[in-house]
Amino acid sequence: MIEWREEKTAIGIAPLARLAESLAAPDALRLASLAGRGFAVVVAPAARETVAGHLAMEPDERGGLLCGSLYADERGAVAAVAVRAAVPAVDFSSSGVSLRMETGVWDRAREALAPGEIVVGWYHSHPGLGAFFSGTDRRTQAAFFRHAFSLGWVIDPLRREEAWFAGEASAPLPAERVVHLAP
Template identity: 35%
Template sequence: MDWQELESLQPETIAAEAVLLSDDLQRWKSGADSAVVVHADAMQQMQAHAASSSNEIMGILRGRALAEGGRTLTLVLRAEPTEKASETRTSVHMTLASWQQAWSTMHDDLPMVGWYHSHPGFGVFFSYTDSASQRAYFREPWQVGVVIDPHSGEAGAFLGRESVPVTMWTAEQIAG
């Protein structure tokens, strides 16, 4: 397979074998057209952040994105909670201050690949507002929105401008 990292992130050629462990590589090769792999530490941080409040919360996701033809693979290596977001029981909005805080934490070359937020007790789905946010800020086909329901423990991933539900799995390690 000839994998190429998306040029908007890092214009270099990468073999999938260099970033996925063998079990994950086999799962990806036998799976759907697009998928999301979340490092276990990032998933744990998202779940802990979601469980920390009865309000909806949000954060940014950082990692890598790979593409081959129409297939995408988004690797989430870090989850970073945002501060100063406008949170209520049923909604959360990024403020200018929360975006500035998010950008100020990016001191390495690991790009933003998406966002996450919680639906405490409401289930895992993308609402109309979630879809509008995805279209406005995370519209690339490899950009992911993750929803976590801390009450049920469920999580789901939605890709690109159209917020398409995709397969998501957690990996204890990601090579590289």
């Protein structure tokens, strides 16, 4: 039923300081305050706007992939996942809380990657249902987004709710660890 292909690419990890340097002071301070508590997610305005525009007020479930990069602390542990861009799936079929994305979205995501970037996760909507991971979502996450840093972002555009999950086991990411950068 799900026909995605998983990309097999070497994963580049940059120093966290490089990310911090690129942020406005309040965002950099927020990121620093999260150190040592598992990785933070840093969402660029462009990614958020693409996702919001794709999902806005649509009664059907939609989704896509997230492009970005990884940053490690001095010990080499992943300290931040930066989400730079979102790639909407154009042919997206779903029923209830299940979903399917066209395979071409992987090709477009790969073309959208900047040097050093990877597909860091996926997003999809639950219009009016609330922001949670269904059993299907957990299976999708486990099958295609099983790195510890792999993100699952679910949004209810009608209720204006969002939730983030990470890794093969779809562990919930606390909201305070998600930094939405100011435009």
